[in-house]
Amino acid sequence: MLEIKHTLCPSCSVGCGINVVLKEGEVVGSFPYKRHPVNEGKNCLNGRNSIEEYKNKLKKATISNSETDINKAIDEIKKELSSADASTVTVICSGNNSVEEIEAIKDFAESNDYTVGFYADNLKNIENIASYEDIENAKKIAVIGDILYENPLIGRRIVHAKQNGAAICAFGAEKSVTKNIADDYATDSIQEFLDANKDNLDETALIIFNEIDTQENLDKINSIVEESNCKVLPVYSKSNTKGTFNFLDSKSAEEMIEILDNTKILLVFNDDIVDEIDYDYSRISKIISFACCENDTTEISDIVVPIKAWLEKDGSFINAMGETQNFKAVVESDVLSEIEIIEKLKE
DSSP, X not given: OEEEEEEEOOSSSSOOEEEEEEETTEEEEEEEOTTOTTTTTOOOHHHHXXXXXXXXXXXXXXETTEEEOHHHHHHHHHHHHHTSOGGGEEEEEOTTSOHHHHHXXXXXXXXXXXXXXXXXXXXXXXXXXXXHHHHHHOSEEEEESOHHHHSHHHHHHHHHHHHTTOEEEEEOOSSOSGGGGOSEEEOXXXXXXXXXXXXXXXXXXEEEESOOSOHHHHHHHHHHHHHHOOEEEEOOSSTTHHHHTTTOOXXXXXXXXXXXXXXXXXXXXXXXXXXXXXXXXXXXXXXXXEESBOOHHHHTOSEEEEOOOGGGOOEEEEOTTSOEEEEOOSSOOOSOOHHHHHHHHHO
16 A cells, blocks of 8 residues: 655755655655645656665664674764863764754754864855745846756746746856856856846846855855845755754865864764865774765764664754745654764763
8 A cells, every 4th residue: 555745855955845655664756745835746856866865774883894783883982072182073964954953963062062064065144035936036037056957946937037038147067957048158257257247136136056166256146135135045955054054154165174184083964074075084083974874974984873864754944045844754763863863972
C-alpha cells in the first residue's frame, strides 16, 4: 500500500513543497506538492533527486575509518574535547541545519567558548528582501548567476515577468541558461554590470542573485538598493541559510581560512566544508563530522557520526524571502538528531 507524505525540499533556499511516496514505510519516490504556494506543483531536478540523500545515508559511526558503536564515537569525541584548549576548537554549521538545530549548535559552542564558523558562499544577510510575487510584477530584473539553471522555480517566475513585459539584464558565465532570456547579458565584471544598469533600476525593479565574488560586490548591490529603492532577492544554495543568519553572521572564505588556521579540533555539523573552502586540512589534528551521508569532509574525518536525514526529522527552515516553513518527519528512525547528539556531548 502506498502512502503520500508532505515535506519541504532541502535542495536550496527557495522552499518548495515536495511529496514523498512510501511503500510499507520505505521511500520509493517523490513528486511535486501541487498545492504548495511556493512551487505551485513544480519541482526542479534537484528537488526530484533530493530523496537520494536519504537512500544513501550513513549507517555506522566510524573512528579512524573503522566501524564502531555510536556511543563509543560520542565518548571519544567527549574525551577529545575535554582535553582540548577551547580556543582551538571550531564548530562548523550551515544552512543545511534547521532553525532549531542552529540554535542548539550555537548554544553548545558558545557555552564552551568554541569558535563558530558559518560560510554562505560569500553571501551575507539582507534584511529588506523581495517576495516571490514581486518577481512577476517587476518591470526590470537584474540577475546575477545562472538562476534559471540552478534555481529553476525562481527562474520560472523570471520567465513570467519577461512574458509580462519586464526587461531582463543578467550577468554570468558565457554558457548560461539565464542568458537565453536576457535582453542584455554581461560576463566580464559584476561591478561593471551593476554600474551599467544602476540608473535603470527604481522602485519597480528587482535584483536577484545567487552568487557574489567579493564583499565589494555585495556592498555595491546594497548601495544601489538604497539609492534606487529597488527590491533585492538573494537565493542561497542551502535550505536554511536565511534562517541561520538570525543566529550567526556568515564568514567570507578568507575569514574561514583564518579560523581554520587556529583550529586543532574541527566539529562539522551537516556540512561539507572541505568541498567549499580550499584549505590544507591535514593541518588540523582532529576532524569530526556529524553527517547523514558521505561527502568530501567525512572522507577525511577522524570520527564520523551518522545523523538523521531531512526525511527523518521535524523542524523549520526560513526560505529565501524570509518566510518560516515547518516540516515533519515522513520516515521513522532511531538515528540520533544533531540536537540529541549535542545533548549527549553535554552529559
